[in-house]
Amino acid sequence: MLQVRIIPCLQLIGESLVKTVNFKNQRYIGDPINTVRIFNEMEVDELCFLDIRASKEGRKPPFHILKQIANEAFMPMAYGGGVKTFEEAKEVLSIGFEKVIINTAAYNNTSLITQICDHFGSQAVVISIDVRKSLLGHYQIYTNSGSQKNSMHLTEYLKEIEKAGAGEILITSIDREGTWSGYDIKLIKTITSNVTIPVIANGGAGSLKDIGQAVNEGGASAVALGSMVVYQKKDMGVLINFFEKEQINSAFNSK
Known part of the structure; x- marks a missing residue:
């Protein structure tokens, strides 16, 4: 298994696999179950699924689809989207997912992070943070599928979620997402320099060079x-x- 994890991060809207650009203009990709089968054959080390409209639309996670995905997958998986309560996180993990990803609910209630971590361990909890640059170049946190701008400073929020027990952070640049223009390295550095837990870079990858730079x-x-x-x-x-x-x-070894 690779020391640095390369994780296909697949977007769902309910039962459909989609792909967005800057969190908008979703394009239909296909059936998530067939996609998992293909990644099984490719021996991918880990998969991530995000229902990108669940929180905004007030939906629960699509548990029936998640069960089908878990029954097909040979690799560890994480799921995020619409998880608002301990009970919903517990159901995701009981289905067979190794990690639950929380975004909007974690921002609104960091005690939820602690509750899940205390029961399942920090390794089971990934906090997703979606960030967009302001006109002045400041990083601002967005929730509810990137539709709601929030006032808390990014570094302050990082301290809160790490203190709450989060095991990992998934940081997504809304400005770069789906653009193939490369990761926001400054944003990634901002996160990694302010926390001691692992950070997953997301949003903008367009080449192996981009992966190495992240x-x-x-x-x-x-x-x-x-x-x-x-x-x-x-x-x-x-x-x-x-x-x-x-x-x-080779991408990681090239400086």
Whole structure:
């Protein structure tokens, strides 16, 4: 298994696999169950599923689809989207997912992080943070599928979630998401320099070089990929794919 994790981060809206750009203009990709089967054959180390509209639409996680996904998958998985309570987190984990990802509910109630961590351990809890740059270049936290701007300073929130017991952070640049323009390395550095827990970089990957930079320059412990693993190339058709491990290792070793 790779020391640095490369995680396909797949977007759901209910039962459909989709892909967005800047959290908007979703495009249908396909069936999540068939996609999991393909990633099984490619021996991907880990998968992440996010129902990107669940919180905004007030929906619970799509448990019936998650059960089907868990029954097919051979690798560890994380799920986020619409998880608002301890009971919902417990159900996600009982289905067979190793980690639960929380975004909006964690921002609104950090005690939920502690409650889940106390029961399942910190390793089971990933806090997702969606960030957009302001006109003045400041990083601002957004919740509810990127629709709600929040006032808490990013570094203050990082301290709160780490104190609450979070085991990992998934940081997504809304400005870069789906653009193939590379990760926001400054944002990743801001996160990694303010916490001691692992950080997953997400939003903007367009090449192996971008992946290497997120790790070597940004200090990320893992990287999440969206467009790169569901499209042939930028502006081309759908193709579920992944890299040979030798390719990925060469990206990390190049400075």
